[in-house]
Amino acid sequence: MNYAQLLLPDFSLILCGYLVCRFTALNRTVWLQVESLTYYFLFPVLLFHSIVKSPLDLGAASSLIAAGVALGLLGIGMAYALPHLPWLGRHIDRREHAASAQVAFRFNSFIALALADRLAGPAGLLLIAVLIGVCVPIFNVAAIWPMARHAQRGFARELLRNPLILATASGLLANVLGLRIPFWLEPAVGRIGAASLALGLMAAGAGMQFGPLARAKALATAVLAIRHFLLPLVALLLSRVFALSPVQSTVLLAFSALPTASSCYVLVAKMGYDGAFTAGLVSLSTLLGMLSLPFALWLIT
Structure with a gap:
């Protein structure tokens, strides 16, 4: 299967969002509202519908859930x-790291749902929806914890109000x-769900920016290497350890190589940090996903 060709429609929407935002009157101000609409309404409806429409065998999905949680915890640890790390730590600013470490393990849920449907149909969509529901709370805690002293609100309340968690x-x-x-x-x-995928992918493209990355190259390289190279290798190992089915393995490997969450920079700004560097990481991660996703899916062929 030509995975690069399979992924082209989704990344074409990302490119479309980037071009529309940069070269038309539909600028970043417009796309911030699109992000809010998608995140708080369209996307939760899609998640809820994906889970409800098909009977879920939690016993059969337990191995995938365990593998997904293990993958996430290992990503957080790395x-x-x-x-x-003695050869890297002296080149990393601790405050910058606290804000950007989340890029290494969080994932873009919009792209996850679009790809799961394309790669494995309704079964894949259901499985990725369950993974999102299980992993989003864990990843949000891990992302918020190191920045918590600068938070204006408690992170427990923020987790309980998360629309993705509530929908799942x-x-x-x-x-x-x-x-x-x-x-x-x-x-x-169903039409609301379809709209959420298209708008979510275009919003990811509209938010891309690269300039601030130059100021911390070692940190940027490290977190993106974890996100786009090491995690797919770990996922391959876990798919063998947990004896996942072909569909489950496909979902886990795609999950492991996703671009990072576009909301990373929003969280950084909310917590009182400078979000420009994180926004650059998110942008580059979105582009690297065009390489890491075919790579991860190639690993299981």
């Missing part, structure tokens, strides 16, 4: 070990209880 938790509860969306509402909900 990210926060960087300042303590309510979707899982509805699935377990056997509840389904009424058939007459399905078309509208």
Whole structure:
């Protein structure tokens, strides 16, 4: 399978968002509102619908969940070990690291859902939705914790108000209880989900900027190497250790190589740090995803 060609439509939308934001009247101010609409409404509807529409066998998905959590914890460990490495630590500013370490383990949920549907259909979409629901709370805690002393609000409250967590938790509860969306509402909900994927990918492109990366090259190289090279290798090992099915392995490997979350720089700014460097990391990570995703999927062929 030509994975680069398979991923082209999604990355074309990212490029489209970048060009529209830079060269038309639909500038960054417009796209900030698009991000909010997608994050707080369209995307949670897609998550809820993805989980509710198909019966979920948690027993069958338990191996993938365990592998995904293990992958995330190892990514967090590698990210926060960087300042303590003797050959690298002296080149890393600790405050800059506290803000940008999250880039190494967080992921872009918009791209995750778009790719899962393209790679593995409804089954893949359901599995990635479960992974998102399990990993988002863990990753958010790991991202917020080192910056917590500068936070204006407690991170526990922020986690409980996270729309992705609320949508996933309510979707899982509805699935377990056997509840389904009424058939007459399905078309509208499906169109909301489709809109969230397209707008989310374009918003990721609209937010790209690269200038600030030059001021901390060692840190940028390290966190992006974890995100786009080391984590896919770890995911391959975990897929063997947990004896995942082909579909589960595909989902885990794609999950391991995703671009980092576009909201990283928003969180950094909210916590009182300079978000420009993190925004540059997010932008470069989005581009590197065009290489790391085909690489990760090639590993299981």
